[in-house]
Amino acid sequence: MTTHTLTAASHRVRQFYELTKPRVVSLIVFCAVIGMFLATPADAMVPLDVLLAGTAGIALVAGAAAAVNCLVEQHIDAIMLRTRRRPLPRGEVTPMQTLLFASVVGGFGLWLLHSFVNDLTMWLTLGTFVGYAIVYTIVLKPATPQNIVIGGASGAMPPVLGWAAVNGEVHPEALLLFLIIFAWTPPHFWALALYRTEEYKRAGLPMLPVTHGRRFTQLHVLLYTLILAACTLLPFAYGMSGMIYLLSALALDSVFIGYAVRLYRNYSDALARKTFRFSIVYLALLFAALLVDHYCMI
Numbered sequence: 001m002t003t004h005t006l007t008a009a010s011h012r013v014r015q016f017y018e019l020t021k022p023r024v025v026s027l028i029v030f031c032a033v034i035g036m037f038l039a040t041p042a043d044a045m046v047p048l049d050v051l052l053a054g055t056a057g058i059a060l061v062a063g064a065a066a067a068v069n070c071l072v073e074q075h076i077d078a079i080m081l082r083t084r085r086r087p088l089p090r091g092e093v094t095p096m097q098t099l100l101f102a103s104v105v106g107g108f109g110l111w112l113l114h115s116f117v118n119d120l121t122m123w124l125t126l127g128t129f130v131g132y133a134i135v136y137t138i139v140l141k142p143a144t145p146q147n148i149v150i151g152g153a154s155g156a157m158p159p160v161l162g163w164a165a166v167n168g169e170v171h172p173e174a175l176l177l178f179l180i181i182f183a184w185t186p187p188h189f190w191a192l193a194l195y196r197t198e199e200y201k202r203a204g205l206p207m208l209p210v211t212h213g214r215r216f217t218q219l220h221v222l223l224y225t226l227i228l229a230a231c232t233l234l235p236f237a238y239g240m241s242g243m244i245y246l247l248s249a250l251a252l253d254s255v256f257i258g259y260a261v262r263l264y265r266n267y268s269d270a271l272a273r274k275t276f277r278f279s280i281v282y283l284a285l286l287f288a289a290l291l292v293d294h295y296c297m298i
Contacts, residue, residue, distance in 0.1 A: 015087040015092045015093050016087075016093065016101055018086060018087050019063075019066065019067040019070050019086075019087055019088075019093065019098060019101065019102075020062075020063030020064075020066050020067055020105075021063070021066035021069075021070075022063075024062075024066060025059055025062045025063050025066060027280065027283065027284065028058070028059075028062045028155075028158045029055060029058060029059045029062070029158070030284060030287065031158040031159050031162070031177075031181065031283075031287055032054070032055065032058045032158040032159060032161050032162035032165075033051070033055055033162060034159060034162065034177075034287045034288075034290060034291050035158065035159030035160065035161065035162025035163045035165075035166075035174065035177060036050070036051060036054060036055075036162040036163070036165055036166050037162075037291055037294065038159070038162075038163065038173065038177070038240075038290060038291065038294055039162065039163040039165075039166040039167050039171075039173075039174070040166055042294055042295050046166060047166075049116055050116070050117055050165055050166060053112045053113070053115075053116035053117050054113065054116075054117045054121065054161075054162065054165035054166075056109070056112055057109040057110065057111075057112035057113035057116075057117060057121075057122075057125065058109070058113070058121075058125055058158065058161050058162070058165075059109070060105050060106065060108055060109025060112070061105075061106050061109035061110060061113075061125050061126070061128070061129050062128075062129075062158075063105055063106075063109075064101075064102040064103070064105045064106030064109065064129065064133075065102075065106070065128070065129045065132045065133040067098055067101055067102040067105070068098075068099075068102050068133035068134075068137070069132065069133060069137045070086055070087075070088050070098065071088065071095055071098045071099060071102070072133075072137050072138055073137065073141075074086075074088040074089055074095070076203045076204075076205065077089045079199065079202050079203045080196070080199040080200075080202075080203055081199060082196065082199070106129060109125070110122050110125065110126060113125055113165075117165045118164070118165065118168045120164050120168055120169070120170075121161055121164045121165045121168075124157065124160065124161055124164055124170075125161055127157075128154050128157040128158075128161065131151070131153060131154030131157075132151070132154040132155065135151065135154070136150075136151030136154060141205060142204070142205060142206070143206070144206060145206045145207060145208040145210070145211040145212060146208075147206075147207075148185055148186050148189045148190065148207075148208075149185075149186055152181075152182050152185035152186065153182060155181060155182075155185055156178045156179070156180075156181035156182040156185065157178065158181070159174060159177035159178065159181070159287075160174045160175070160177065160178050163177070172238070173235070173238070173240045176231075176234050176235050176238060176240065177235075177287075177290075179231050179234065180228070180231050180232055180234075180235075180286070181283070183224060183227050183228040183231045184228050184279065184282075184283055186220065186221075186224040187220075187221045187222075187224045187225045187228065187256075187260060187275075187279060188276065188279040188280070188283075190207075190208055190209070190217050190220060190221050190224075191221060191263070191272050191273075191275040191276040191279060192272075192276045193207040193208060193209050193210075193217065194209050194214060194217055194218070194221075194263075194267070194269070194272040195269040195272040195273050195276075197209040197210060197214065208220065214267065218263055218264045218267055219264060221260050221263055221264070221275070222257075222260040222261060222263070222264045225256055225257055225259075225260040226257065226260075228253070228256070229253035229256070229257060232249040232252075232253055232286060233246070233249065235249075235290065236249070241290060241293045241294070242293050243293075244289065244292055244293040244296060245289050245290050245292075245293035248285070248286070248289035248293075249286060249289065252282050252285055252286055252289075255278065255282070256278065256279065256282050259271070259274065259275040259278055260275070263275055
């Protein structure tokens with residue numbers, strides 16, 4: 001095989017890999033894995049077969065959902081600056097290739113969950129796929145400015161999937177993790193929408209700053225951040241975490257609220273961009289604190 005052939009094959013693989021939105025999927029998988037560890041007693045470890053098959057299965061189905069999202073929104077992606085270099089707008093993959101890729105990858109992921117994890121996790125993961133790829137992408141996103149709020153339910157599922165993978169059940173603790181991500185989603189995405197408002201307007205999407213204006217959206221970023229901060233205290237109040245998590249949550253919440261207050265009082269695109277980026281770090285650190293606390297509860 002020539003160097004040119006290898007380079008072409010590598011580029012082709014990269015195109016399909018980009019369809020899965022790997023940065024988004026990595027956060028999804030991280031939260032799912034945290035859910036697995038939190039569902040396991042602190043003096044034990046997640047069974048290796050469940051950890052590997054569960055992680056792979058959830059990642060593959062999430063990647064397939066992302067590919068379907070790219071397929072449905074290719075005309076929108078071609079308009080928006082941050083998405084116009086995706087493979088479909090560039091014409092590097094065809095819609096049929098994308099659909100086939102999503103079907104194979106998603107089907108294999110569901111098979112892994114069915115064969116090596118449990119059926120509850122498989123069905124919940126399938127439901128999450130439908131929620132994101134169909135309900136959110138096709139129905140909600142072009143129809144209502146509350147698309148992020150309602151559609152956030154599918155994005156909040158990863159820790160529930162991880163929990164179900166270990167226990168075969170969904171316990172109240174898993175629902176608390178779901179609630180945290182559900183409350184996190186609106187301020188996270190609306191911060192992005194604030195500095196991308198003109199792009200969303202050109203694409204014809206009814207994002208909140210497009211339909212209700214910047215000031216209204218700034219207020220709702222602040223309000224939902226306060227709701228999020230309250231939700232992050234629930235694991236401690238319920239008794240599933242200790243002081244390590246509580247102190248970490250309070251510190252992270254104070255920074256996020258600080259960003260939201262500044263965004264409301266003195267808006268700038270640069271600040272909205274910083275808020276969006278911090279929100280990603282915030283969620284990762286919050287769940288990491290839950291994990292550390294789980295094994296070192298004091």
